[in-house]
Amino acid sequence: MSKPTLALYWAASCGGCEVTVLDLEEKILDVAGFFDIVFWPCAMDFKYKDVEALEDGAINLCLFNGAIRTSENEAMARLLRRKSQVLVAFGACATDGSIPGLANLTTRELIFRTAYQESLSTLNLDETRPTPRVAVPEGELEIPEFYESVHTLAQVVPVDYFIPGCPPQPPQILAVISAIMQGAALPPAGSVIGAGEKTCCDECGRKREEKRLKRFYRVWEIEPKPDECLLDQGVVCLGPATRSGCGALCVKANMPCRGCYGPAPNVLEQGLKMVSAISSVIDSSDPAEINSILDQVPDPVGTFYRFSVPNSMLYRKQHPA
């Protein structure tokens, strides 16, 4: 009997999701033994044409990490959707847009201007920019188009399951893959798997007293006490708005939760939940004083929506009309 097939792909991502699969350590051998890996460009030598040659639906499970930033990302999302029975958005980028998605707060033109014009090490007198098609004496060259906005995987193709995290934690991945290997019944389509059903605070052992605050601290301004709630100490911690599942890794290292596991269950929008959380701990009812306290939280969108700008209601910084 032939083995079930597994594909792994990276789109707009940093590669951390690939490393976290390898962090399964010796268990990766069980995975490789159980599945026939048919596509994994990061680790094995496959070409896109190998995927195109497969019959539609030939891949049993595809773990797709990374956001959709270029036309290549989009084409691969569509191709792998067609070839896969179960397509999983793997990691925060594929699920919510994550760090690449912060680019939705700017524009392609500004990104290009910084990268190809204004950065100190760049000398680009001809103002050359990446263009999808360029004519050269030998013929026409083609590179993927860089889109104006970053999209989540589910904004491009239907997605069966979401495994959040930046990156998803190995025990969670192992739990999901083991369940599949043991033939467990699949959860309803659209489910978030490999994560908890509560908030990060639920996994955090710190004592919360719901203090009211006159000021916030950035992480380098304070050495927080290890057993008290970070938010109580004035450190902006996304725990209250973030899905559990990571084991509260950051707060155990005395760093605030940044929100990589995405919005907590039944939370419409992670960033707005943080607006509520921060607003309820500020100890002032005077508009001027509230504003001066809020000034201590620079870049609120980049902080509260660090992992979810493309999947938010506003989705990107609106272009001027």
Add this chain to the structure above:
Amino acid sequence: MEQNQFEPRIVGFLCNWCAYTGADLAGVSRMKSAPNLRIIRVMCSGRVDPSFVLRAFQLGADGVLIAGCHPGDCHYQEGNFKALRRVLMLKRILRDFGVDERRLRLEWISASEGEKFARLSLEFTEEIRTLGPLTLETAVEPGLPVEVLA
């Protein structure tokens, strides 16, 4: 669309104890107020979750008014202060997302201030009319064709 044809759509979250009663007073007193304001009664301005505001914008509102009791008058003691802090934070979020923060307004209207409600509804409508319609670029729903990518 020409400016004079544009009728702003405004969602108003009015607290049950003061602002809504104030609006009611404006009505029974037959004061002129703006029909552009679609009122949703909430028990307290502190009940208005930030996601209500963004959802309203997402679903086609050009402006959102949150109105509650004057400071010190909140039926629940400090719900209106909670609303104040949220709105000040939310305005920063709107600004960073490129949405004019004047589209979100917080006002205190007591149960006896029917005239203030009527005046504010007209004022705010004119302010939104000047700002023009809010057309958000939004990502398409999952599973639909993605023209935005083309």
